[in-house]
Amino acid sequence: MRALAVSFALILFSSAIPAAAQPLVGVASVIDGDTLEIHGTRIRLNGIDAPESDQLCRDAVGNKYRCGQKAALALDDFLKARRLASCIEVDRDRYKRMVAVCTAAGVDIGEWMVRQGWALDWKRYSAGFYARAQREAMAARRGIWSGSFTAPWEWRKQAKAQ
Known part of the structure; x- marks a missing residue:
């Protein structure tokens, strides 16, 4: 079932990609909760938004914690356990970074981050996927x-604004 969802995600997000586009595959370094780097290429995960590195959230009892840092650490742990990531470019952002749907061991990385609660579905870019x-x-x-x-x-x- 998960493989079918990943396949659907790749089809959905890659419909505008030329047929010759090849996935970028390699060991991914985590920049933050929604950005990776493979072979020197920065990759923004498509359709999700994770807390910023210096963003603070509150836990269940009201204590502040660095939720952006925790998101990045969760992503790093996930990727270390799977070794290689594969990313298919779907766009470029305003910073000229690759925007891509990425998988690791057949798991959609963006979906994993959202399901674990470390990123949000960014409907503006995901169409609610x-x-x-x-x-x-x-x-x-x-x-x-x-x-x-x-x-x-x-x-x-x-x-x-501040």
């Missing part, structure tokens, strides 16, 4: 859903 995974994380109170947080896109707006 990760909404089900987000509902699961919310119901289970995983990751940032265990307490309170500001959506990363809103947090960036607030930080920019």
